[in-house]
Amino acid sequence: MRFKTDLRNIRTFSKLVAALNSLEKIAWVRLDDDTVRFTVIPDTGSQVWASLSVDLIFDNYHLQSAEPNNTINLELPLGPLQRALRSAAGSNHASLRLTKRDGVPMLSMTIHAMTKDxxxxxxxxxxxxxxxxxxxxxxxxxxxxxxxxxxxxxxxREREKIITQDIPVRVLHPDTVETIMQPKVREPDVHIQLPPLLQLKAISDRFTKLALTTTTGSAARPNAPGPRLELSANMHGSLRLRLVAESLDIESVWDGLDNPELDPSQLAVPLEEHPSTAFRAAGPERWATVRVDGKDWSRVLSVGRLEGRVIACFADDHALILYVYVPHHDDAAAEDVVTYYVSSYSA
Known part of the structure; x- marks a missing residue:
């Protein structure tokens, strides 16, 4: 079993790992000949399924195993990886390889940086x-x-400084990984392109802070669940964020957003029978709504650092699926997708 690669896009890789680390400290990573998959499933809160083409973050990629497509499955702590990537920022070269130290599997990152004499x-x-x-x-x-x-x-004088950081990992058996199933969600009622996530995060965080400052009793404890935010969208370009608390009822609305056209070849039902068609016909007063934990929602929105477009799919009163499209800096037409699954609380 061998894995060795150069890091091609440290900035994007670092932002992705930081976004994942905000949700959970451990990720399952699946490497094969063509893709790199990150899966994050916390005990509570939103789940992430990221499928990236190898050339988005890696270069000179070498992978070998006895599994089909040279697949290697790893359990990877995200905190040490994030710190290593932070050290690699601004370096002129960094590489990553799977190795062992005293019999313990490691991802070893070697960073080459120039320092002033x-x-x-x-x-x-x-x-x-x-x-x-x-x-x-x-x-x-x-x-x-x-x-x-x-x-x-x-x-x-400039001198090359070489830094090596070892990240302990577990090599997982393929049968173990196959039990990790992506949630199945019914066809969405509304799909809409979100406004810039950092803008949405700023307003969501403001709502959450207002709710916390007006909440008394056990709900105000640090480990208590966060305030519930109500997120709604329609098939006429509108998104609504609402907070209803003890003495608050406030909302922000975005209009003029895009409801992307669906590809009929990718649908499980004919377009005329798709739920979004009925929501569109019902007019702008027909909203699909989900209720999310304010603290968890803020962590989800941290993926806005990747600066890609985001399509939100609302399954009314059930779940919200976010598709975050990560652009390739050297190919404007190429995109990879990070998928967030956010469960809705009941009303």
Missing amino acids: PGGANAATAAAAAAAARAGYPPDADDDLFPQESLELSMR
């Missing part, structure tokens, strides 16, 4: 001035006749 131009200038003083010349003698030029570019 502390004995650079300033030290050289100071040494030259000291030598002139010892020779009996004033420090600024003949400056007008022989103007000094900076030696910073020629005197500065």
